[in-house]
Amino acid sequence: MSTITPETQIDSGHNDDPSSNYLTSSSGFMSWAFTLDHKRIGVMYLVGIFAAFFLGGVLALLLRLHLMVPNGLFGDWVSLDSYNQLFTLHGAVMTFLFIIPSIPAALGNFVLPLMVGAKDVAFPRMNLASFHLWVFGAIFFLIALVTTGLDTGWTFYTPYSIETQTNVVAATIGAFILGFSSIFTGLNFIVTVNTMRPPGMTWFKMPLFMWAIYATAIIQILATPVLGITLLLLMGERILGIGIFDPSMGGDPVLFQHFFWFYSHPAVYIMILPAMGIISELMSVYSRKPIFGYTFIAYSSIAIALLGFLVWGHHMFVSGQSPMSAVIFSGLTFSVSIPSAIKVFNWTATMYKGNINLATPMCYALSFLFLFTIGGLTGLFLGALATDVHLHDTYFVVAHFHYVMMGGTVIAFVGGLYHWWPKMFGVMYNETFGRLFCAVVFFGFNLTFLPQFVMGSRGMPRRYATYVEEYQIYHVLSTIGALTLGIGMVGAIAVLVISLFKGRKAPANPWGAATLEWTCTSPPPYYNFEHAPHVDSPYDYSDLKYDARIGGYVKDPNAPKKSSSDHH
Amino acid sequence: MLSILADTMFFPPERSTVAGSVDGLFDFIYYLSLFFFVLIIGFMIYFVLKYYQRDGHTEAPSPSHNETLEITWSVIPSILVGVIFFFGFTEYLNMREAPENAYEIQVVASKWNWVFKYPNGAESGDLHIPVDRDVKFLLQSQDVLHSFYIPAFRIKMDCVPQRYTWTWVRATHTTGSGLDESSHEPLRLFCAEYCGQQHSIMHRKVFVHETADFDQWVEKAANILENNTPEEAGKILFGRKGCAQCHSVDGDNSAKYPGPPLNGQWGTERQVTPRGSSSPITVTMDENYVRQSIRQPNSEIVVGRKPGMTVFTPQLLKDEEITAIIAYLKSIK
Ligand code: HEM
Ligand SMILES: [Cu+2]
Numbered sequence: 031m032s033t034i035t036p037e038t039q040i041d042s043g044h045n046d047d048p049s050s051n052y053l054t055s056s057s058g059f060m061s062w063a064f065t066l067d068h069k070r071i072g073v074m075y076l077v078g079i080f081a082a083f084f085l086g087g088v089l090a091l092l093l094r095l096h097l098m099v100p101n102g103l104f105g106d107w108v109s110l111d112s113y114n115q116l117f118t119l120h121g122a123v124m125t126f127l128f129i130i131p132s133i134p135a136a137l138g139n140f141v142l143p144l145m146v147g148a149k150d151v152a153f154p155r156m157n158l159a160s161f162h163l164w165v166f167g168a169i170f171f172l173i174a175l176v177t178t179g180l181d182t183g184w185t186f187y188t189p190y191s192i193e194t195q196t197n198v199v200a201a202t203i204g205a206f207i208l209g210f211s212s213i214f215t216g217l218n219f220i221v222t223v224n225t226m227r228p229p230g231m232t233w234f235k236m237p238l239f240m241w242a243i244y245a246t247a248i249i250q251i252l253a254t255p256v257l258g259i260t261l262l263l264l265m266g267e268r269i270l271g272i273g274i275f276d277p278s279m280g281g282d283p284v285l286f287q288h289f290f291w292f293y294s295h296p297a298v299y300i301m302i303l304p305a306m307g308i309i310s311e312l313m314s315v316y317s318r319k320p321i322f323g324y325t326f327i328a329y330s331s332i333a334i335a336l337l338g339f340l341v342w343g344h345h346m347f348v349s350g351q352s353p354m355s356a357v358i359f360s361g362l363t364f365s366v367s368i369p370s371a372i373k374v375f376n377w378t379a380t381m382y383k384g385n386i387n388l389a390t391p392m393c394y395a396l397s398f399l400f401l402f403t404i405g406g407l408t409g410l411f412l413g414a415l416a417t418d419v420h421l422h423d424t425y426f427v428v429a430h431f432h433y434v435m436m437g438g439t440v441i442a443f444v445g446g447l448y449h450w451w452p453k454m455f456g457v458m459y460n461e462t463f464g465r466l467f468c469a470v471v472f473f474g475f476n477l478t479f480l481p482q483f484v485m486g487s488r489g490m491p492r493r494y495a496t497y498v499e500e501y502q503i504y505h506v507l508s509t510i511g512a513l514t515l516g517i518g519m520v521g522a523i524a525v526l527v528i529s530l531f532k533g534r535k536a537p538a539n540p541w542g543a544a545t546l547e548w549t550c551t552s553p554p555p556y557y558n559f560e561h562a563p564h565v566d567s568p569y570d571y572s573d574l575k576y577d578a579r580i581g582g583y584v585k586d587p588n589a590p591k592k593s594s595s596d597h598h
Numbered sequence: 599m600l601s602i603l604a605d606t607m608f609f610p611p612e613r614s615t616v617a618g619s620v621d622g623l624f625d626f627i628y629y630l631s632l633f634f635f636v637l638i639i640g641f642m643i644y645f646v647l648k649y650y651q652r653d654g655h656t657e658a659p660s661p662s663h664n665e666t667l668e669i670t671w672s673v674i675p676s677i678l679v680g681v682i683f684f685f686g687f688t689e690y691l692n693m694r695e696a697p698e699n700a701y702e703i704q705v706v707a708s709k710w711n712w713v714f715k716y717p718n719g720a721e722s723g724d725l726h727i728p729v730d731r732d733v734k735f736l737l738q739s740q741d742v743l744h745s746f747y748i749p750a751f752r753i754k755m756d757c758v759p760q761r762y763t764w765t766w767v768r769a770t771h772t773t774g775s776g777l778d779e780s781s782h783e784p785l786r787l788f789c790a791e792y793c794g795q796q797h798s799i800m801h802r803k804v805f806v807h808e809t810a811d812f813d814q815w816v817e818k819a820a821n822i823l824e825n826n827t828p829e830e831a832g833k834i835l836f837g838r839k840g841c842a843q844c845h846s847v848d849g850d851n852s853a854k855y856p857g858p859p860l861n862g863q864w865g866t867e868r869q870v871t872p873r874g875s876s877s878p879i880t881v882t883m884d885e886n887y888v889r890q891s892i893r894q895p896n897s898e899i900v901v902g903r904k905p906g907m908t909v910f911t912p913q914l915l916k917d918e919e920i921t922a923i924i925a926y927l928k929s930i931k
Contacts (some may be wrong), residue, residue, distance in 0.1 A: 364682070399642055
């Protein structure tokens with residue numbers, strides 16, 4: 031056993047029994063921990079990411095409960111200090127461990143190679159290394175956060191992060207490692223998309239999820255190194271006192287903010303672009319209509335990725351930056367809002383004259399449309415300089431980014447998970463409960479965050495452990511919402527987990543989707559495809575017919591031959 | 599109806615010359631957003647109701663793109679955000695440019711205290727300004743980032759160490775009349791940039807006075823010891839020098855305050871641990887105990903508390919000032 035290497039696992043670890051699939055082709059801890067199979071890596075990422083989400087969620091509930099009353103519900107048990115550590119831990123876990131890797135690493139890993147009809151990603155070993163780095167980074171990060179605490183906020187703003195007694199260095203090393211994990215994933219996806227598309231899959235015949243993952247990967251490899259450098263400099267500042275950010279040594283604390291947001295603003299697009307990709311798939315499949323304005327959506331993913339690099343300064347309108355740069359950043363910010371708005375119009379238009387299947391994934395997609403629209407529109411208040419001065423660093427911003435990150439990314443992630451679940455595990459979940467918990471999540475989410483817009487515009491600053499009485503009513507509503515949201519999320523995951531044991535067997539193509547991952551069996555065999563699948567337009571459903579006997583869609587032999595022109 | 603609801607729901611009172619135009623822009627974006635939100639979600643719901651999957655219903659072909667439509671819905675929002683951008687930045691430039699001859703107040707933020715310094719040498723812990731006069735705030739920080747935020751004025755600006763930043767305001771309403779603080783309904787000033795442990799209690803009151811009242815106030819504030827009884831002077835110093843930051847005077851003994859409460863303590867006994875010793879001794883709160891606790895706070899620590907109080911050297915707090923504070927401590931029950 032001691033000489034097991036990845037090679038022996040991938041080459042001899044599985045059996046070639048044609049009835050086996052990637053889940054059953056080999057077994058044992060090592061066959062998972064050192065697998066090179068993108069599907070298993072995707073599943074492991076999924077488990078890890080949801081563990082992080084759960085931890086972040088429990089912390090969020092603690093924070094919300096604490097804020098029920100102006101001086102803290104738990105009395106001395108949650109002091110000012112521990113509140114500051116709690117919100118830091120919540121933000122850091124959610125950002126670095128959960129939302130940045132979430133969709134690309136879990137769903138992207140599983141789906142992308144299947145979408146291009148390939149056996150794996152371009153660099154399977156690097157893919158495994160990415161996961162190992164994530165685990166290593168996560169353990170390190172958590173140990174650092176839990177044992178030595180961290181109270182800087184996930185933003186690590188200097189000079190506070192230079193002088194706080196908590197262990198910033200340990201936490202930044204963790205974030206640094208996680209950054210490499212992200213870069214590896216991104217690099218892999220770029221090469222996979224560039225070199226492994228099957229004959230016939232031109233750029234404009236790619237599913238939009240691929241476009242989104244591709245655009246995300248560009249940001250991952252271009253922006254993450256900047257975070258790495260920033261964190262290194264911060265460590266240098268703390269350990270060696272190099273005087274780059276420390277004003278008492280001639281450094282500049284505002285420079286840190288520029289560095290930080292130069293990564294972290296593009297990072298918000300790392301979070302949202304894959305979610306937009308999922309929504310493009312879901313809207314089309316469940317409306318049974320080709321996506322409206324395919325070309326525009328594809329280009330806008332890239333446009334958002336690139337323009338997203340130019341707007342970081344909008345986090346710093348009251349930092350003392352010059353009025354001129356504030357004006358320029360504000361203008362650029364508005365220019366990124368247009369592609370997002372048009373995507374929303376396109377998704378809505380896709381439903382026109384469709385045959386809308388209100389299965390759970392579609393319920394999440396509709397919910398996304400509602401919540402993301404609010405998130406995007408409230409960005410306008412923050413992008414406009416005069417209003418941002420008042421709203422910056424208040425709960426209005428907190429509500430805004432939760433609408434885009436939770437209401438957008440997380441909702442799309444869960445919708446995508448429900449969509450690909452039958453493919454991943456070969457089982458169907460309970461549709462009634464799936465929809466029910468989607469509704470609970472939707473309701474709980476709005477109750478949590480709508481009141482935060484109001485208290486923010488009334489002046490409630492963020493990162494406050496205690497507050498003045500006039501804001502209490504909004505905090506109480508928000509806490510009740512958070513509890514509802516928590517129940518909804520746990521329920522939504524439970525429905526999926528229960529289906530693993532009780533679910534009916536899934537057909538190859540339960541939703542009638544036309545992308546290639548639905549042409550192999552559910553779950554896919556170890557090698558994904560026996561023969562390279564035939565590439566068609568990803569959103570043309572005309573030759574798929576529902577077959578009640580198997581509960582899924584099959585190719586209709588009598589369908590008229592598809593025209594060879596593409597769909598857009 | 600909607601607009602009254604929007605005004606009262608979304609904003610703190612408008613108390614400065616810029617507040618009205620900030621809220622005006624907010625309302626403009628709000629109604630525009632509401633319009634687009636209702637439009638998008640309206641279509642979404644309409645399509646779902648009309649085209650949901652049911653027996654006998656199938657999808658019907660429709661173009662999968664439409665140039666006119668796509669150009670329209672790109673160009674119209676672009677123009678609208680252009681308008682928002684324009685109003686946003688013109689008003690912002692106005693906020694960043696303090697009028698000439700403004701009355702200048704120096705604001706010094708530190709963990710976790712605000713000190714306001716007036717041109718005549720007066721200092722205060724709460725902010726006092728005159729109504730209907732341009733006031734410029736010159737902001738500084740002594741340690742980490744803080745942010746000077748007064749919601750009712752809609753102004754905010756970070757205080758950055760080793761650098762000056764500024765903002766200004768012209769208040770439009772007084773918060774009350776006379777010098778008696780209890781006849782005012784003060785506004786709030788918050789620290790809006792996270793600055794560590796006591797960030798959330800780094801908030802203060804803002805008093806807006808009639809010009810005559812303000813002149814009188816600032817005159818009196820410049821000479822605290824002369825113009826006040828020792829108790830009053832002590833009370834002012836207690837707030838201004840940051841004592842109130844860590845000690846309650848209403849008996850609140852919770853961990854919200856790092857130091858023990860100080861009201862009703864005069865002449866009582868307490869257990870303290872002298873530095874370097876492990877067994878507590880009993881002392882009485884008298885003049886010398888108070889003086890020592892201010893000059894050498896870490897020499898004896900009240901049982902159950904941690905060392906950490908600022909060491910008040912004679913530069914920070916003069917002997918006469920300690921005397922006034924002692925008078926104040928005697929007076930609070
Ligand atoms: C139409 C699109 C959007 C616009 C116009 C917009 C605008 C803004 C602006 C101007 C700020 C700074 C506010 C301030 O700090 O005062 C901000 C904050 C933020 N936005 Fe957005 N945003 C948009 C979409 C998104 C998306 C898609 C995400 C993430 C998926 C996102 C995540 C965030 C986060 C995380 C912050 C706050 C970070 C922090 O201070 O901790 N935004 N947004
Ligand atoms: Cu502060």
